[in-house]
Amino acid sequence: xxxxxRLSRMxxxxxxxxxxxxxxxxxxxxxxxxxxxxxxxxxMAGMRKAGYVQSEKGHHGGWRLACDLRxxxxxxxxxxxxxxxxxxxxxxxxxPDCAVERVxxxxxxxxxxxxEELLTRRLGAVTLADLAAEFDQLxxxxxxAAHAHSHA
Numbered sequence: 001x002x003x004x005x006r007l008s009r010m011x012x013x014x015x016x017x018x019x020x021x022x023x024x025x026x027x028x029x030x031x032x033x034x035x036x037x038x039x040x041x042x043x044m045a046g047m048r049k050a051g052y053v054q055s056e057k058g059h060h061g062g063w064r065l066a067c068d069l070r071x072x073x074x075x076x077x078x079x080x081x082x083x084x085x086x087x088x089x090x091x092x093x094x095x096p097d098c099a100v101e102r103v104x105x106x107x108x109x110x111x112x113x114x115x116e117e118l119l120t121r122r123l124g125a126v127t128l129a130d131l132a133a134e135f136d137q138l139x140x141x142x143x144x145a146a147h148a149h150s151h152a
Contacts, residue, residue, distance in 0.1 A: 006081040009033055018132050023062030050080040075123035086116050
């Protein structure tokens with residue numbers, strides 16, 4: 001099963017933007033992510049609508065952060081990129097006639113509810129500033145790591 005990488009890809013972009021003094025163009029972001037600029041513009045439009053980025057037109061234009069990294073959580077970004085349900089596991093039929101299937105559905109629904117609550121709490125507890133600080137710490141202890149995956 002293919003995983004949905006919109007959240008991780010957008011977090012990647014936002015952290016690069018946080019460490020870049022100049023706006024990043026859709027083309028630069030697309031090259032970094034191995035996609036095309038139209039996909040970037042569509043995704044960034046949702047981020048702009050949520051107030052996390054802004055766009056500037058013109059020769060030195062592009063995308064810039066428009067938020068306080070300390071106030072934006074991973075869950076906020078998940079919602080802004082139109083993230084899917086957190087888990088794709090589910091029941092075959094919602095209202096089965098078979099008692100065994102009803103018991104299985106109930107067990108799965110309860111486990112998924114608990115797992116989704118935990119993941120939602122965790123994503124809501126980690127801010128972009130937390131990730132930026134982890135990145136800065138990694139770069140200070142392993143300077144080569146900052147350049148091993150340089151895009152800007």
